[in-house]
Amino acid sequence: MQKMKLQMPGYNLKKLHLLSLFFKVAIHISDYLVMKLLVTGSNGFVAGSILANCPSHWQVHGLSRTKEIPRGNNIVYHKLDMLDREKLPGLLQSIKPDVVIHTAAMANIDYCEINKDIAEQVNTGITAHLCAICKNEGARLIFCSTDTVFDGSKGYYTETDIPHPVNFYASTKIKSEQEVLSAGSRNVVARLSLVMGLPVLGRGNSFLADTISKLKNGEQVKFPENEIRTPIDVITLGNALIELAGNDFGGLIHLAGNTRINRFEMAKQIADALGLSEELIVKTDSSKMAGRAPRPNDVSLDNSKARKVLSTPMLSLADGLALTMNF
Numbered sequence: 388m389q390k391m392k393l394q395m396p397g398y399n400l401k402k403l404h405l406l407s408l409f410f411k412v413a414i415h416i417s418d419y420l421v422m423k424l425l426v427t428g429s430n431g432f433v434a435g436s437i438l439a440n441c442p443s444h445w446q447v448h449g450l451s452r453t454k455e456i457p458r459g460n461n462i463v464y465h466k467l468d469m470l471d472r473e474k475l476p477g478l479l480q481s482i483k484p485d486v487v488i489h490t491a492a493m494a495n496i497d498y499c500e501i502n503k504d505i506a507e508q509v510n511t512g513i514t515a516h517l518c519a520i521c522k523n524e525g526a527r528l529i530f531c532s533t534d535t536v537f538d539g540s541k542g543y544y545t546e547t548d549i550p551h552p553v554n555f556y557a558s559t560k561i562k563s564e565q566e567v568l569s570a571g572s573r574n575v576v577a578r579l580s581l582v583m584g585l586p587v588l589g590r591g592n593s594f595l596a597d598t599i600s601k602l603k604n605g606e607q608v609k610f611p612e613n614e615i616r617t618p619i620d621v622i623t624l625g626n627a628l629i630e631l632a633g634n635d636f637g638g639l640i641h642l643a644g645n646t647r648i649n650r651f652e653m654a655k656q657i658a659d660a661l662g663l664s665e666e667l668i669v670k671t672d673s674s675k676m677a678g679r680a681p682r683p684n685d686v687s688l689d690n691s692k693a694r695k696v697l698s699t700p701m702l703s704l705a706d707g708l709a710l711t712m713n714f
């Protein structure tokens with residue numbers, strides 16, 4: 388049998404070797420050029436929207452504490468309790484993220500009020516540790532804070548207003564904000580208004596999903612009329628956080644919708660838009676809701692800075708609701 392000869396016109400082995408070397412170098416360089424993003428709390432409500440909306444050419448990693456839920460393609464999931472101080476630095480050293488969006492938190496205000504120790508460890512301790520690791524690794528940190536850092540006596544808060552907490556959760560967030568901002572001028576503290584929407588990937592803390600399910604079951608739902616917010620839909624929020632990860636903004640920014648509304652009115656408008664019974668929505672006052680930690684009255688946020696800095700549009704309640712319901 389005649390020996391087969393690999394014949395490629397115009398190519399010899401030396402050329403092929405050079406070509407393969409070129410591709411290896413190109414892959415190595417692209418490793419540095421492609422944005423590497425790590426999203427903590429990847430099972431959560433806000434993280435789900437970030438992970439679902441990231442540009443497909445980014446290298447995206449999610450970090451969750453409990454068992455991973457199989458989700459979006461192209462996302463590498465890591466399972467770790469961030470309280471594990473030994474393992475967290477090693478994980479970041481192996482991922483080498485350019486940016487970390489830190490959504491992981493103990494976000495249940497009432498739980499934090501009666502479990503102060505663990506709330507402090509998770510909300511403040513983990514954030515401080517992450518700040519130090521990101522600083523060492525040269526990664527930018529984007530921290531998700533809250534409108535409730537304010538005491539609610541004024542409303543339409545801007546980034547220059549001074550926070551003053553009325554509950555323990557808010558005090559853990561204020562301490563974390565200070566850690567993040569003092570750890571680096573490229574770091575971001577994004578104060579989120581009440582987040583409205585349905586979970587996109589994973590689960591999480593969605594009052595809308597809860598309310599829809601109760602109304603559909605014919606159950607009454609109570610909403611405090613004294614709590615005034617500027618709700619932001621979860622899709623817009625995810626996009627805004629992604630944009631912040633991709634640009635060079637550093638500092639404080641308020642991410643909030645354009646509609647300032649009390650929570651009772653908000654629930655009625657949502658029920659109306661979704662064709663659900665408004666009759667089951669009952670007006671109450673924060674002080675009459677037993678077992679609840681104190682809440683600030685009016686923590687509506689002024690979103691002028693976000694509208695100036697970001698190309699992601701901030702939406703009205705009606706537009707945000709439509710966006711999240713049709714996603």
Ligand SMILES: NC(=O)c1ccc[n+]([C@@H]2O[C@H](COP(=O)([O-])OP(=O)(O)OC[C@H]3O[C@@H](n4cnc5c(N)ncnc54)[C@H](OP(=O)(O)O)[C@@H]3O)[C@@H](O)[C@H]2O)c1
Nearest residue numbers: 428430431432433452453469491492531533579582591592
């Ligand atoms: N939702 C809102 O209306 C709102 C408003 C203002 C600010 N924020 C802030 O925005 C961020 C995201 O809120 P969210 O509504 O998405 O909260 P969420 O749904 O409760 O998600 C938070 C995630 O943090 C994770 N986590 C908690 N402890 C952890 C630990 N020790 N190690 C690793 N992961 C841990 C949880 O993971 P597991 O699921 O694995 O336990 C959870 O999935 C939070 O920082 C919150 O304070 C939210």
